[in-house]
Amino acid sequence: MKIKTALHNYFLLCFIILLGACKSQDVAPPTMNVSSDIIEMGAITSSSNSTFNITQTGEGTISYTIASDKNWVKISKSSGTITNGKEVVSINTLISSTDLLEGENIATLTITPVINGTPSPNITVKVKGIYKVTTLVTSVSELDFGTIKTDKSLYLKFSKVGSENLTYDVVSDKPWLLLGKASASLSTIDSLKLTVNTLTIPSGNQTATITLRPKVNGVVGKPIQVNIKVNYDDTKSGNIEGHRLTRNETWAGNIYLTGSIVIPEGLTLTIKPGSIITVKTISPGINIIVLGGKLVAKGDESNIIILKGENYKLGDSSWGGVAVDGDIEMSYCYIQSAFAGIEMNHHVQPKIIDIHHILFDNSFMAGVFVDTYPFSVPLNLKNLTFRNTYLNSFIFQDNCNINISESEFNDPEINVISWGSNSNILIDKSNFINKKYDFYTHVEVFQPESNKNNKVSAQNCYGIKYIAGFGKNGNAFTNTSVATSANINAGCGFADKFKNSISNIRLSLPTSREKLYELQQLQFQKLKSSK
Structure with missing residues (x-):
């Protein structure tokens, strides 16, 4: 019995000694592991995602931080603590990131553990993927x-x-x-x-x-x-019927016009150099009417634009002419057999008026008729030739401010005439032919009893001799620096290219001042009634 007790005590003592020895040794620290050091994302899209695991072995506490060197990788957590087991970290992609490039992309995730309060070496995880820009x-x-x-x-x-x-x-x-x-x-x-x-x-x-x-x-x-x-190519040619423009138009070549054309505000009719426009003879006459829009008819010395009537009858007109209440650029044009070659009646100051090098031939009432042009900047007309007009070369009416330069007035009847009041006209470096009858005039105020306050000044002009209607009711004419010979640069410069077989012929020549007055009065009343 004593022997059993001794053995029991002996084994108990050994167990206590071993237990003490174990307690006296240090406990091993925990360790951290990741499930993979390379994560293949494949095609990188806005829905790409993956995961990896962080695990701990051993006793103790591990804290950590995770950082990515690329913005296109988004991780579900940037820090954490593990006491046992594992944690799952999710990965998503941000395709709007500026550091996500076309082709292969690699991002590095750096995991920094702190084991039982002591920093440990970093662990890296590579994230790879292929990005194709959408x-x-x-x-x-x-x-x-x-x-x-x-x-x-x-x-x-x-x-x-x-x-x-x-x-x-x-x-x-x-x-x-x-x-x-x-x-x-x-x-x-x-x-x-x-x-x-x-x-x-x-x-x-x-x-x-x-x-x-x-x-x-x-x-x-x-x-x-x-x-x-x-x-x-917006050019038109051949037969063109009368119409109101609904879009910009360009005419070129031979054109036969059968009705009036209206150019409204905001639209432009362009007539190409060398075009020949023949206007059908009908009653009332056909007009090209610039009603707030723009007419561009710019020829050149070798490509004169011709606008003519279909049939010319002596002492009459075969088409109306160009009527302007808008913008106009017109040069190197031959306007033949119109009632009034260009008639201007502006109520709003135009953006551009550019008229020069025009031959007016066989007009009935006038080559140019300016109804009103009351603006501070004058209407400038240059290098015009008036030939064989039946009544007047140039008519101006009320409140006109006009400069005419380097022009020639070859009409045998009345050249520059006022049919209104309160106008200022300057005629410069222009030529006037001699008159066959003394009741034909170079410059005149028609009906000076009612048409008043017209100031007409001529300077550097050749041939002005016959004037009428001035010296009363505020109508004044001055003629200074009179040229002793014809101005060589006056006129359109191409009149000889268009020979006039009926020059100076009239259906019925007025035989007196009274007869001429009657004709002027009749046409003036017709013009007023037509408006």
């Missing part, structure tokens, strides 16, 4: 409409590259290029209708640019531009 790609970088005469449409095709949600908007830098839509979503392929609007496009070669702006998940991407080319 955008749209056009089939061409340039579209050429070619030469068009009417509205034309083409389609621009484009497709989506990438897998993200894509929308786009599109704008044009020219108002004449119309777009089929302003914005849309793009899943695979799409097309955009482009239309050239000939109502607003200028003539000739034109260019435009459309800009497509893709948006990936609502974020605007790099814009894409497509260049547009078109040549708008």
